[in-house]
Amino acid sequence: MLTPVERVLILKSADLLKEVGPRHLLSLAEVAREIEISKGETLYEEGDPADALYMVVEGRVRLSTGGQTTSEVGPGEAFGTWALVDDSSRGHRAECLEDGLAIALLREDFYEQASEDPALLQEIIRVLAKRLRSLVSDRPEEARVESEGIDKQPEASAPGEASATPAASSSLEAAALGKTEAQTPPVANSPPKPEDRSE
Numbered sequence: 571m572l573t574p575v576e577r578v579l580i581l582k583s584a585d586l587l588k589e590v591g592p593r594h595l596l597s598l599a600e601v602a603r604e605i606e607i608s609k610g611e612t613l614y615e616e617g618d619p620a621d622a623l624y625m626v627v628e629g630r631v632r633l634s635t636g637g638q639t640t641s642e643v644g645p646g647e648a649f650g651t652w653a654l655v656d657d658s659s660r661g662h663r664a665e666c667l668e669d670g671l672a673i674a675l676l677r678e679d680f681y682e683q684a685s686e687d688p689a690l691l692q693e694i695i696r697v698l699a700k701r702l703r704s705l706v707s708d709r710p711e712e713a714r715v716e717s718e719g720i721d722k723q724p725e726a727s728a729p730g731e732a733s734a735t736p737a738a739s740s741s742l743e744a745a746a747l748g749k750t751e752a753q754t755p756p757v758a759n760s761p762p763k764p765e766d767r768s769e
Contacts, residue, residue: 572627572673574599580625580673584648586655589697594683594690601679605672607631613664613672620653620660622674629670633662642667654680655698 577599
């Protein structure tokens with residue numbers, strides 16, 4: 571049987587949990603389950619619900635998709651990591667190659683701990699955000715799409731120049747006063763807005 575400290579160290583090696591603080595990891599270690607694994611045993615099949623993250627303590631596990639081996643994981647390595655945040659089905663089969671021991675952290679246990687400790691959830695979100703930024707920076711086309719719809723801020727004006735267009739000033743003034751644009755009077759020198767006509 572593993573000590574709580576050993577469980578914390580094992581969980582910390584999972585990508586999704588590597589930046590989670592010791593106190594939060596300890597709460598997860600308390601609900602994680604130790605499972606003995608046996609050579610030839612299948613932990614889950616492709617298409618099974620993704621309901622737990624697994625960490626190998628001893629032994630080896632083969633992950634395969636469509637009968638083809640995609641990877642093998644050994645001591646200190648995690649698999650099924652995204653099951654903690656994604657309720658989709660498994661995309662691979664996990665079969666034990668050697669007898670050993672693994673830790674399983676069920677999604678329902680993870681969310682129960684996170685609901686009592688919002689800081690834990692914040693740390694997980696931070697890791698996911700870093701992953702997303704890394705993905706976007708590797709794919710310029712995705713970065714372009716992500717920035718679509720974001721208004722560019724006007725450049726700062728030199729002293730003595732108008733700082734914004736009349737329409738922009740109107741919008742800013744309305745926002746500052748807590749009004750919608752419809753509640754503010756039209757700006758001088760701008761054409762009146764057509765009335766909405768519903769028939």
